[in-house]
Amino acid sequence: MPERYLLDFEEPMRRIRHQIREMEDWSDRDPEYTKNEIKRLEDQEKRLSDEIYSNLTSWQRVQIARHPQRPHTLDYIKKMTTDFIELHGDRKTGDDPAMVAGFAKIGDIPVAVIGQQKGHDNESRIKRNFGMPNPEGYRKALRIMKLAEKFSRPVLSFVDTPGAFPGIEAEEHGQGEAIARNLMEMSMLQTPIIVTIIGEGGSGGALGIGVGDKIVMLENSWYSVIAPESCAMILMRSTEKKDKLTESLKLTAQDLKKLGLIDNIIKEPVGGAHNDPDLVAKRLKADILKILPELMKTSGTNLVKQRIHKFKAMGRWSE
Amino acid sequence: MSWLETMKKSFHIGSRGEVPGGIWVKCETCGAILLRDRLIENLWVCDKCEYHFRITPNEYVELLFDKNTFSELFASVKDIDFLRFVDTKKYYQRIKTARSSTGFNSAIITGTGKIDGHKVASGMMDFRFIGGSLSSSVGEKIVRLADYAIDKKLPVIMITQSGGARMQESTTALMQMAKASAAIGLLAEAKLPYIVILTNPTTGGVTASFAMLGDIHFAEPKALIGFAGPRVIKEAMKCELPEGFQKSQFLLEHGYCDKIVSRHHMKTEVSKVLGLLMD
Numbered sequence: 001m002p003e004r005y006l007l008d009f010e011e012p013m014r015r016i017r018h019q020i021r022e023m024e025d026w027s028d029r030d031p032e033y034t035k036n037e038i039k040r041l042e043d044q045e046k047r048l049s050d051e052i053y054s055n056l057t058s059w060q061r062v063q064i065a066r067h068p069q070r071p072h073t074l075d076y077i078k079k080m081t082t083d084f085i086e087l088h089g090d091r092k093t094g095d096d097p098a099m100v101a102g103f104a105k106i107g108d109i110p111v112a113v114i115g116q117q118k119g120h121d122n123e124s125r126i127k128r129n130f131g132m133p134n135p136e137g138y139r140k141a142l143r144i145m146k147l148a149e150k151f152s153r154p155v156l157s158f159v160d161t162p163g164a165f166p167g168i169e170a171e172e173h174g175q176g177e178a179i180a181r182n183l184m185e186m187s188m189l190q191t192p193i194i195v196t197i198i199g200e201g202g203s204g205g206a207l208g209i210g211v212g213d214k215i216v217m218l219e220n221s222w223y224s225v226i227a228p229e230s231c232a233m234i235l236m237r238s239t240e241k242k243d244k245l246t247e248s249l250k251l252t253a254q255d256l257k258k259l260g261l262i263d264n265i266i267k268e269p270v271g272g273a274h275n276d277p278d279l280v281a282k283r284l285k286a287d288i289l290k291i292l293p294e295l296m297k298t299s300g301t302n303l304v305k306q307r308i309h310k311f312k313a314m315g316r317w318s319e
Numbered sequence: 320m321s322w323l324e325t326m327k328k329s330f331h332i333g334s335r336g337e338v339p340g341g342i343w344v345k346c347e348t349c350g351a352i353l354l355r356d357r358l359i360e361n362l363w364v365c366d367k368c369e370y371h372f373r374i375t376p377n378e379y380v381e382l383l384f385d386k387n388t389f390s391e392l393f394a395s396v397k398d399i400d401f402l403r404f405v406d407t408k409k410y411y412q413r414i415k416t417a418r419s420s421t422g423f424n425s426a427i428i429t430g431t432g433k434i435d436g437h438k439v440a441s442g443m444m445d446f447r448f449i450g451g452s453l454s455s456s457v458g459e460k461i462v463r464l465a466d467y468a469i470d471k472k473l474p475v476i477m478i479t480q481s482g483g484a485r486m487q488e489s490t491t492a493l494m495q496m497a498k499a500s501a502a503i504g505l506l507a508e509a510k511l512p513y514i515v516i517l518t519n520p521t522t523g524g525v526t527a528s529f530a531m532l533g534d535i536h537f538a539e540p541k542a543l544i545g546f547a548g549p550r551v552i553k554e555a556m557k558c559e560l561p562e563g564f565q566k567s568q569f570l571l572e573h574g575y576c577d578k579i580v581s582r583h584h585m586k587t588e589v590s591k592v593l594g595l596l597m598d
């Protein structure tokens with residue numbers, strides 16, 4: 001297993017781990033002493049990590065959501081489904097590697113799967129455009145969703161993007177139109193849609209595959225109108241106060257559940273999903289399998305009615 | 320009073336943050352120095368380059384609707400600061416300022432009226448109201464407008480003018496994109512025309528929702544229309560942007576706009592389309 005990548009707020013744990021490694025080098029000289037000492041340090045590390053992870057700030061959760069070793073869409077598809085076949089292309093312009101789409105089975109249920117895909121090393125990150133789709137990606141996702149509707153298959157959507165790609169070609173190919181079309185089509189799609197925010201839910205680029213009957217979030221994912229540091233840049237002209245602004249944006253799973261914008265939260269292991277991807281996949285799969293049967297019993301017309309009702313109820317105003 | 324005189328009168332009333340007072344006004348696009356009175360007479364269109372200065376919903380009412388036919392709907396729907404959001408200012412302070420400077424409760428004015436005798440429902444956004452940003456009140460008014468149009472079997476004319484979703488309402492503002500798009504979906508299902516008039520600027524979450532879902536897209540000349548802002552794109556691409564990038568002509572050339580229509584002809588063109596689709 002590769003060395004764990006530690007985030008800045010995990011620095012105190014890095015120090016302890018360093019001490020543990022030093023101790024291990026000493027073990028030849030005084031095995032009994034080093035054994036006890038390592039045990040003591042490990043206990044200390046455990047206490048420290050419990051303390052850090054039970055009091056995570058919103059900004060720290062954003063960092064975990066972006067953790068370079070965090071599992072991404074294809075990891076969950078592999079761990080949760082069988083018979084996965086990836087399908088390519090929007091049948092208009094091209095194929096976008098930042099969006100994956102296809103069909104698979106979860107349990108015994110055939111489903112369509114769509115999701116933004118990030119890379120796991122430099123090369124694959126560039127290939128996946130850091131999970132920032134172009135219009136072709138949104139159109140590919142829509143094509144697969146329309147197939148799902150045609151063949152009465154539910155859709156599982158995995159959201160993990162810092163945002164839709166802000167590029168020249170993206171604008172030439174109608175990034176705005178592609179996302180808008182998905183929002184409208186997804187609200188009218190006559191088959192169940194379960195959306196899971198597995199990492200970053202960055203703005204319209206996330207929502208572009210984010211309209212569904214049930215919205216699930218992993219415990220350390222975020223979902224917001226704008227990335228917190230971009231928000232700080234625009235509103236405060238500096239990223240200095242990003243911690244406080246991140247808190248104000250109410251972008252964590254816990255905040256959004258309270259605001260009534262999401263339905264379920266999937267608990268992650270201490271430290272984040274990357275510490276035990278199998279466990280998170282197992283929990284998410286169980287949640288989806290619990291939700292799906294009820295949705296699959298509902299007629300397409302009623303699903304659409306309920307879904308539109310759900311989104312119409314979002315918003316706070318006065319009269 | 321003639322139509323033009325009424326218009327001139329109402330065009331004097333609208334406050335226009337981007338235009339300094341005085342007799343002369345500088346064109347933002349070509350830099351020409353223009354006589355203010357002549358500019359007003361020309362519906363705030365630059366003589367030299369056809370740039371359309373931003374105008375307000377009050378002025379669009381004058382421009383598009385038959386005299387005294389427009390009546391506002393859902394005017395009491397107001398923004399609230401439910402997150403107690405603070406950046407350099409408190410959000411509720413921003414709302415208060417916007418309300419007093421525009422005289423409206425929301426960044427969109429909704430209502431119903433007649434265009435050359437065609438009865439329509441209409442939404443008109445106001446950039447002066449916190450950048451015309453998409454907030455809960457805007458989303459709610461679009462839903463009500465669409466429901467109203469479906470109930471009365473009316474086409475919807477939407478004038479967009481917005482910097483995107485309202486950051487101070489965070490994820491709730493983001494969800495308004497889905498909410499408004501669902502409303503437009505219902506309108507489409509009811510087979511009622513939805514005509515969008517894109518004005519300067521229309522960007523971000525508004526472009527990525529109800530602004531790009533029209534059956535017909537008209538754009539005022541030289542308007543900035545896009546998803547990502549030009550500065551963000553420049554940073555991401557690390558290169559200069561091509562001439563005319565994200566302007567109306569660019570949208571026309573790439574297939575996202577049906578026709579560029581100057582303010583002088585907007586009413587005629589909208590009315591023509593309504594005649595072709597509705598009568």
Ligand SMILES: [Zn+2]
Binds near residue numbers: 346351367
């Ligand atoms: Zn000019």
